[in-house]
Amino acid sequence: MGQKYKVFDIHCGKCSAFVLTYHKYGAGKGILRLYFHRIESPSALAALKQTNFNKVKDVPHLRCPNCEELLGSAVEHKGGKWAFRMRQGYFHRKLKK
Numbered sequence: 001m002g003q004k005y006k007v008f009d010i011h012c013g014k015c016s017a018f019v020l021t022y023h024k025y026g027a028g029k030g031i032l033r034l035y036f037h038r039i040e041s042p043s044a045l046a047a048l049k050q051t052n053f054n055k056v057k058d059v060p061h062l063r064c065p066n067c068e069e070l071l072g073s074a075v076e077h078k079g080g081k082w083a084f085r086m087r088q089g090y091f092h093r094k095l096k097k
């Protein structure tokens, strides 16, 4: 039994470049945080869940791959899950599924 989730593409709010694809669980409408283990692509970001950062503050900020706008910063959330805390208003999301 798979969990239900929605697939969102996240785009830069400034230049509209594609940033990443995210699997969102739960009913909340907003995207406040992007948990590393639910980032589907690109591979460099999806691989964050497997890498060996010692501290969450060692993780690079999430930036637009095109214009380098700062979109989010890595934080540790409840339960020790790491996520990017997203800057509201600096990105667009598009529901794919």
Ligand SMILES: [Zn+2]
Binding pocket: 012, 013, 014, 015, 016, 017, 064, 065, 066, 067, 068, 069
């Ligand atoms: Zn951009």
